[in-house]
Amino acid sequence: MKNNDRKPTPRRIDSAPLTPLYPEDEEHTSEFVPWRTTRPHEGEAVRWECIDGRWVALSLGHGASLGTVVVTDSSGRCESLDSYEGALALAKSWRRR
16 A cells, blocks of 8 residues: 555544633732622612622612612712613722722
């Protein structure tokens, strides 16, 4: 049998080169502080608590603030937003500080 008559060796699926994955700069932090969602207190829609005692909560507005989402935290900050997505983004930024 000549070398030219041999069938080509099939390429192995697991032999493809892999590029490493890196976290995006925006999401990378050198400080790890675990936050957990916990049972919301009365009137809250969602609540996050940190192991150091800090917390951030969302609640639906009522009365004069009906139709808004209120974001509060353990340091006393309180802000009303018109969209739930905006409130989630604000709560995320407060948890990173």
